[in-house]
Amino acid sequence: MKSAAFLLAGLLLAAPAQVFAxxxxxxxxxxxxxxxxxxxxxxxxxxxxxxxxxxxxxxxxxxxxxxxxxxxxxxxxxxxxxxxxxxxxxxxxxxxxxxxxxxxxxxxxPLRFGVFVRADSDIETLADLRGRTLPSGYSSQQIAATMMDAIYASAGLTVDDVDTVTVANTVAGADDFATGRVDAFFFALGGAKVSEVDAAVGGLRVLPFQNTEEELEAVRQFLPQAYFREEQPGPGNPGVTEPTMALAIDxxxxxxxxxxxxxxxxxxxxxxxxxxxxxxxxxxxxxxxxxxxxxxxxxxxxxxxxxxxxxxxxxxxxx
Structure with a gap:
C-alpha cells in the first residue's frame, strides 16, 4: 500500500517535468x-x-x-x-x-524585401535592371521567383528583360553577387546575409520603389497581400542609405x-x-x-x- 502511494506521488511530481520537457x-x-x-x-x-x-x-x-x-x-x-x-x-x-x-x-x-546593388553601382532604379545579370530560378525557394516577378512588374519589366544565372535560393544569389557573377541580388531587408555581403563588397544600396497606385497594382498581380513601406537607414538595415520605399508582405x-x-x-x-x-x-x-x-x-x-x-x-x- 505504501509502495503504491509512493508511486502515485512520483507520477504526480513527474507530470510538470514531462510538460516542461x-x-x-x-x-x-x-x-x-x-x-x-x-x-x-x-x-x-x-x-x-x-x-x-x-x-x-x-x-x-x-x-x-x-x-x-x-x-x-x-x-x-x-x-x-x-x-x-x-x-x-x-x-x-x-x-x-x-x-x-x-x-x-x-x-x-513585415517581411521587407528588394533588390540590392553595390553602393557605387550605376544602377539607380529598378528599371535600370534591364539588360543586367541577376539570379533566377530559385528552385528550392520558389516564393523568391514570385517576389521577383512582382518586382520586375513594378518597373514594367519581366525576367526576360534581364540576363539570368540560375540559383537554388536567395542565399546562393547573394553569394554570386559577392563574387561578381551577377550585378544585383534579391533579398529580405535585415537578413544576416545582407550584412555579410554589405561588409564583403564595401557597401550596398537597395533600389527604391516609387509607391504609386499603378506600381502597387502591378505588384499585386503576383503578390495580392503586398504593400509598400518606407525604410530608414540604421544598423539593422544595411543597404538603406536614405529613406527608401521597400516592398513588404507579412x-x-x-x-x-x-x-x-x-x-x-x-x-x-x-x-x-x-x-x-x-x-x-x-x-x-x-x-x-x-x-x-x-x-x-x-x-x-x-x-x-x-x-x-x-x-x-x-x-x-x-x-
Whole structure:
C-alpha cells in the first residue's frame, strides 16, 4: 500500500517535468536567410518562455518545410502570408497538392524585401535592371521567383528583360553577387546575409520603389497581400542609405494541425507576451505588433490552440 502511494506521488511530481520537457521542432530556411533568423528567434522564446524544448530543423527554404509542417513532421515554422495561403489551397508551386494540415499561429512582422546593388553601382532604379545579370530560378525557394516577378512588374519589366544565372535560393544569389557573377541580388531587408555581403563588397544600396497606385497594382498581380513601406537607414538595415520605399508582405508563424492545442496555446502565449525577447534575437521583430497577431489570413485557418489564447486576451477576430 505504501509502495503504491509512493508511486502515485512520483507520477504526480513527474507530470510538470514531462510538460516542461515537451519537445517541438521549428522548421527554418538556410542559415543566413531571414526565415532562419526568424525561426531561431521563435525557437529561443519557446525554449526560454514557453517551458518547452525547441529544436531547429533547417531546410533549403519555406516551400520545403511547409509540407513537413502540414504532414506533422515539423511542429511550427515561419513563412510569408502569400506562400502559406497558396499552399493551403494548392496554388503556384503547390499546384495540385494542397497543404491542408497547415494552421496559422499569428502574424509576426513585415517581411521587407528588394533588390540590392553595390553602393557605387550605376544602377539607380529598378528599371535600370534591364539588360543586367541577376539570379533566377530559385528552385528550392520558389516564393523568391514570385517576389521577383512582382518586382520586375513594378518597373514594367519581366525576367526576360534581364540576363539570368540560375540559383537554388536567395542565399546562393547573394553569394554570386559577392563574387561578381551577377550585378544585383534579391533579398529580405535585415537578413544576416545582407550584412555579410554589405561588409564583403564595401557597401550596398537597395533600389527604391516609387509607391504609386499603378506600381502597387502591378505588384499585386503576383503578390495580392503586398504593400509598400518606407525604410530608414540604421544598423539593422544595411543597404538603406536614405529613406527608401521597400516592398513588404507579412511573415506568419504557422503550425501543424496535428500539433496539440495545449502546445500551440503555450507557444502563442509566449510569442504574444515576449516581443522584447524576439527583438533581442532578431531585430525584424521590431515590426511585430502582438495585438495584431490574430488578423485575418484567409484562406488560412488559425490553430485552435492559438484561437483559445486570442479569445482569452480579447484579440480574436480583430477585437
Amino acid at each position: 515537451q519537445t517541438v521542432t521549428v522548421g527554418t530556411a538556410t542559415p543566413g536567410s531571414l526565415f532562419h533568423s526568424a525561426g531561431t528567434a521563435v525557437a529561443s522564446v519557446i525554449n526560454e518562455k514557453a517551458g518547452m524544448r525547441a529544436i531547429l530543423q533547417p531546410f533549403a527554404s519555406a516551400n520545403v518545410y511547409i509540407p513537413a509542417v502540414s504532414e506533422g513532421d515539423i511542429d511550427i515554422g515561419v513563412g510569408t502570408a502569400h506562400e502559406i495561403g497558396a499552399a493551403v489551397v494548392g496554388l503556384e508551386h503547390f499546384e495540385g497538392r494542397p497543404q491542408e494540415g497547415l494552421r496559422a499561429v499569428g502574424t509576426m512582422f 511573415a506568419v508563424a504557422f503550425a501543424s494541425a496535428s500539433t496539440s492545442d495545449d502546445i500551440i496555446y503555450e507557444i502563442t502565449k509566449a510569442l504574444h507576451e515576449n516581443k522584447d525577447a524576439l527583438v533581442a534575437s532578431f531585430p525584424a521583430f521590431r515590426g511585430f505588433d502582438p495585438d495584431a497577431m490574430a488578423r485575418s489570413l484567409d484562406p488560412v485557418e488559425y490553430h485552435p490552440g492559438a484561437m483559445r489564447y486570442f479569445e482569452e486576451v480579447g484579440i480574436a477576430d480583430g477585437e
